[in-house]
Structures are given as C-alpha cells and as structure tokens.
Amino acid sequence: MDALFILNDAGSFIVEKHFRGRIGRAVCDPFLDLLQTHAERGWRAGDAIPAVFSHDRRHTLFHIRKHRLFYLGVTRVDVSPLTMLELLERIHSVLVTYFGEVTEDTLRSHFSTLYLVLDEMVDSGLPAITEPNLLEMLISPPSVLNKVVQVVSGSSKVLSELAWGSSGTNQPPQANMGEPAGPFGSGGGITGCGSDIWWRRADVVYAGNEVYVDINETMDCIIDSHGQTVAASIAGEVVVNSKLSGLPDLTLTVKNPSLLDNSSFHPCVRLHRYERDKVLSFVPPDGEFTVCRYWLSDPTLQPPINLQPSLTLMQTSGRLELRVGPKLSVGMVGGTGGGTAHTQAVLEKVSITIPMPEFVSGATLTATAGTIKYKSDTRAIVWSIPKLSSDQQPPSHYAEGTLTYDGAKEGSYGRVAPQELKCVADVSFLVKGWAISGVKLDTLEVSSVSYQPYKGCRYSTQAGHIEYRL
Numbered sequence: 213m214d215a216l217f218i219l220n221d222a223g224s225f226i227v228e229k230h231f232r233g234r235i236g237r238a239v240c241d242p243f244l245d246l247l248q249t250h251a252e253r254g255w256r257a258g259d260a261i262p263a264v265f266s267h268d269r270r271h272t273l274f275h276i277r278k279h280r281l282f283y284l285g286v287t288r289v290d291v292s293p294l295t296m297l298e299l300l301e302r303i304h305s306v307l308v309t310y311f312g313e314v315t316e317d318t319l320r321s322h323f324s325t326l327y328l329v330l331d332e333m334v335d336s337g338l339p340a341i342t343e344p345n346l347l348e349m350l351i352s353p354p355s356v357l358n359k360v361v362q363v364v365s366g367s368s369k370v371l372s373e374l375a376w377g378s379s380g381t382n383q384p385p386q387a388n389m390g391e392p393a394g395p396f397g398s399g400g401g402i403t404g405c406g407s408d409i410w411w412r413r414a415d416v417v418y419a420g421n422e423v424y425v426d427i428n429e430t431m432d433c434i435i436d437s438h439g440q441t442v443a444a445s446i447a448g449e450v451v452v453n454s455k456l457s458g459l460p461d462l463t464l465t466v467k468n469p470s471l472l473d474n475s476s477f478h479p480c481v482r483l484h485r486y487e488r489d490k491v492l493s494f495v496p497p498d499g500e501f502t503v504c505r506y507w508l509s510d511p512t513l514q515p516p517i518n519l520q521p522s523l524t525l526m527q528t529s530g531r532l533e534l535r536v537g538p539k540l541s542v543g544m545v546g547g548t549g550g551g552t553a554h555t556q557a558v559l560e561k562v563s564i565t566i567p568m569p570e571f572v573s574g575a576t577l578t579a580t581a582g583t584i585k586y587k588s589d590t591r592a593i594v595w596s597i598p599k600l601s602s603d604q605q606p607p608s609h610y611a612e613g614t615l616t617y618d619g620a621k622e623g624s625y626g627r628v629a630p631q632e633l634k635c636v637a638d639v640s641f642l643v644k645g646w647a648i649s650g651v652k653l654d655t656l657e658v659s660s661v662s663y664q665p666y667k668g669c670r671y672s673t674q675a676g677h678i679e680y681r682l
Contacts, residue, residue: 213296213337215239216303216330217284220316223247226281227319229330231337232288239271239286264293276300279314287337295339302342303333309344309499310353325354343479345413345497409459411480411497417457421665423496425464425656426451429647430676433515437681444513446649447676450504454496461660464492464503467652475506508649514539515678516648517559517600518608521637523566523682530572530615532593534637536564537608538600559641562597566637566682568615577613584611600641637680643673 215235218227223244225237246261266272267286274285274296283300304314306329311318319326328351332341341347428451433444454460466472469490477483478501480494492503518539524531538559562582568575568591575586575593582597595611653669 213285213291213299213334214288215286216334217282217286218319219282219284221247221280221282226316227323227326229327229334231334235271235286239267240273240284242267243273243275243282243284263297274300276304278304281314281316281319299334299339299342302339303330306333306342306344306347309348322354325351343411343497344499344501345411349413409480409495411478412459412495413498416498418455421456421661421663422668423456423460423462423656423658423665424453424668424670425653426453427647427651427653427669427671429649429651429671429673431513431515431648431673431678432676433513433678435515435519435678435680439520441511441514442681444510446508446510446513448506448508448647448649448651449502450492450506451500452496452503453500454498456496456498456658456661456665457663458661459495460658460665461495462493463655463657463659465490465654465656467654468650471508471649471651472504472506474508475504478503506651513648515639515641515675516643516673517562517639517641519564519637519639519680521566521680521682523635525569525615525633529617532566532575532577532611532613532615534564534595534611535608536562536595536597536600536611538602558602559600559643560598561640561642562600563640564595564637565640566593566635568592568635569633571617572615573618574616575613576616577611579609579611581609584613635682637682639678639680640675642675645671646673647671648673 214230214232216227216229216231217225217237217240219225219240228237242265243261250261261275263276264272264274270288272287272291274287274293276283276297283304285296285300287296307314307319307326310325310329311322329347332347332350334340341350427448429446429448431444431446434442436442450464452462452464454462472490477486477492478494478497480496481503482493485491485493494503496503516539518535518537520535522531522533568586570591572591574588577584577586577593579595582595584593584595586593597609600609601607652671656667656669658665658667
C-alpha cells in the first residue's frame with residue numbers, strides 16, 4: 213500500500229498517510245466523484261461503489277466503509293485485492309482497540325497515537341505488526357492517566373522499555389498428544405514470552421480470571437417473489453475474550469467440527485492439532501480476539517423471519533402491503549448442523565427497508581407495530597420494529613399504505629411502465645442466544661495454570677444482506 217486516506221461521508225480528508233513517497237490527493241478524485249453523484253441522487257454514501265477500482269494505469273484504489281468513515285488505500289503495484297482489503301479491515305479493528313468508537317472526532321483528537329500506530333502496522337507499504345497485543349507493547353493506548361503523566365514528565369507515547377527479558381515465573385504448557393510445547397517463557401521476542409507466542413504480552417496478571425467465547429454469525433440470502441431461497445450463506449466467527457493470568461493453554465471443541473471446514477484461524481491456533489483432532493488448541497492473546505472465521509453455503513437455508521410483501525405500482529399511484537413475523541422453519545430448528553430447537557423465536561432490532569423508484573414522492577402508511585415512514589432523503593420506506601416474538605399475540609404484524617407520485621415526473625418513467633418495475637426489500641434483525649448454522653461449543657478447557665477461571669459462552673445471529681424480491 214503506497215498511501216492511506218481516511219475520509220468522512222462528505223468526502224473530506226481526515227487522515228493522510230504516505231508509505232512510499234507522496235501521492236497527491238487528486239488520485240482520490242474518481243472516488244470523490246462517485247460520492248458526489250450518490251449524494252445528488254439521495255443514495256446512502258458508499259452504496260454501489262466498487263471496493264476495488266482503477267484510477268488510471270498506475271494507481272488502484274481499495275476502500276472499506278466503517279461507521280461513516282471511508283478507509284481508502286492506494287497502490288501502484290500489482291497486489292491481491294483481498295490482501296489490501298484485509299489490511300484495511302485490520303487497521304480499523306486496531307483503531308477500535310485503541311480508541312473505542314472510531315469517529316472523525318476521536319481520530320482528530322488522537323492524531324499522534326494514530327500515526328505512530330500506522331507506522332508500526334505498515335512498513336514501506338508492506339503489512340508489518342498487526343497484532344494488538346504487540347502494538348500495545350510498543351505504543352501505549354491513550355488514557356486519562358497517560359495524558360497526565362505525559363503532561364507532567366513530557367514523555368513520549370512510545371514505550372521506552374520493552375519486555376525483552378524472560379518471565380521466569382511462567383511454566384511452559386505441557387505437550388498435547390505427544391506434541392512438543394516449545395520454549396514458552398524463554399524470553400525470546402519482543403513480548404518476553406518467547407518467539408513462539410509473540411502474540412501475547414508478558415507478565416499478565418488479573419485479580420479475577422475469566423474467559424468468554426462469542427459465536428457470532430451473519431446471514432446473507434436472497435428470497436424470490438415466491439418465497440423460495442435463491443442463494444444463502446453464513447459467515448461466522450468465534451471470538452474469545454481472554455482475561456487470564458500467566459500463560460494459559462486453551463482447548464476449545466465444538467459438537468459439529470465439520471461446519472468449520474472452510475475456516476481461517478488466528479496465528480495462535482495449532483493447525484496440525486486441529487487437522488488431526490478437530491479441536492482448537494492455543495495460547496490466547498490477552499484481551500479480545502477472533503480465533504476463527506468460517507463460511508458456509510446452504511441453498512435451502514431460510515431466514516428466521518417470515519415476510520410477505522406486496523407492492524403494486526399503477527399508472528398514477530401505488531399500494532404497499534407488508535406482513536411480518538418470526539418463523540420457526542426447518543433451518544431454525546435444525547440448522548445446517550442440527551442445532552438446538554427453540555421453543556420461541558425473539559428477533560430484535562427488526563428493520564425492513566424498501567427503496568422506491570425515483571418518481572415516488574411520498575407515502576401514507578400505517579402499521580400495527582413499530583414505526584413505518586417514507587424517508588424522502590433516501591427515497592425509501594423504512595419499517596422499524598423493536599422486537600418480534602413467537603409468543604406475542606398476534607405473532608405477526610401488518611403494514612399498509614398508498615404511494616404518491618411526483619407530478620413533475622408523472623408519465624416520464626423512461627421505457628419501463630411503473631407496473632413493470634421490480635423492487636426489493638432489505639431486512640435486518642438480531643437474534644441472541646442462537647447460531648443459525650448449528651455451531652455449538654462443546655467444551656473449553658484451560659490448562660497450565662493453577663487457578664479455575666470463570667467461563668462463559670454466547671451466541672448471536674444477525675442479518676447481513678437479506679433481500680426479498682417483490
């Protein structure tokens with residue numbers, strides 16, 4: 213990556229970092245032109261902008277959008293697009309670790325720390341240190357106490373002393389299934405824990421030792437106008453939040469390991485142990501990290517929501533009818549891997565968004581639950597429901613209304629008559645305590661330590677891009 217630009221929704225530059233010589237801001241003009249075009253059309257910033265596109269024969273642009281910010285990377289060499297996009301994702305996740313919520317204000321108030329972090333993460337345009345534990349060893353995260361110390365002593369944010377020495381109090385974990393443990397705690401590497409576990413900082417001590425596992429899944433699917441699944445997939449991650457003293461060794465097993473066949477793992481996972489025994493064995497970094505990401509494709513999968521939309525566009529007006537409720541389908545009860553059946557389905561933060569054609573200027577709508585309204589800035593109808601539950605009476609809710617057309621554009625619909633236009637409904641929701649794929653934690657063992665930590669596990673499923681064709 214030759215340069216990194218961080219912009220807001222309006223296209224204003226917030227951060228500008230060059231790694232291989234200076235590149236002028238003019239290289240971002242094609243991206244800014246697309247942002248301006250979308251703003252004029254009333255679209256959400258960043259919609260339909262390709263994640264990768266070429267500016268000219270010399271420069272290629274890559275971007276991701278996170279919380280009203282654009283991370284725009286520029287390169288002049290041939291590079292794998294996935295590598296660039298993953299690097300941008302990693303930069304954002306590290307900034308979240310340092311600053312919490314990443315906004316324009318937080319970036320401006322922590323410029324010095326931000327540029328120090330970027331210098332360590334990207335060296336001469338190549339990914340360098342991307343592990344949060346290592347970065348925190350080199351650059352102290354901003355805090356109120358650190359600010360007071362820096363004001364009083366005038367010290368730098370870069371730590372003057374690194375843990376190069378050994379930590380003689382830590383004992384090496386025992387070899388697993390005849391596997392050599394390696395020189396744990398031998399003092400090699402920047403963390404002081406040995407070069408084989410460079411991802412964990414040394415001398416970690418907690419008053420209360422605890423470890424939490426979150427299995428989070430995101431569902432993407434397309435449902436046709438007859439209610440049949442056109443395509444469906446699940447992207448999941450196993451997130452571990454480790455607050456354990458010393459050098460613990462964790463062994464995590466799932467009841468259906470075949471669901472993790474298409475996975476990527478954190479460097480701490482012993483891959484040969486997983487290939488042999490189908491268990492995740494690792495010495496965890498300190499704090500929260502993603503130990504595993506997996507992906508599943510199932511063309512028969514159904515979302516846990518039942519939506520029956522009806523949109524009629526006539527020559528002078530239109531009518532919309534929607535019925536929505538929770539659905540205990542085969543996919544929900546059994547899951548792809550035979551998950552646990554639920555006696556009731558509770559969907560939170562339900563939102564149904566239907567973009568309208570350009571000639572629709574307004575709508576008169578009513579709903580039996582939540583709020584439904586037409587947003588003129590985005591030209592979309594949005595129905596928001598705080599919660600849908602199968603034990604509610606009635607279990608499903610209804611919304612209806614009429615659509616009005618713009619008089620100035622009435623009759624000028626191009627070559628397509630209103631009744632021939634096709635629209636879609638985008639659905640979002642959150643289900644806690646359930647993983648749609650059926651992935652379920654079986655055991656979590658903590659060894660090589662003398663204490664008994666508290667363990668916890670949570671599941672969640674949320675909608676990614678779920679589209680109903682009307």
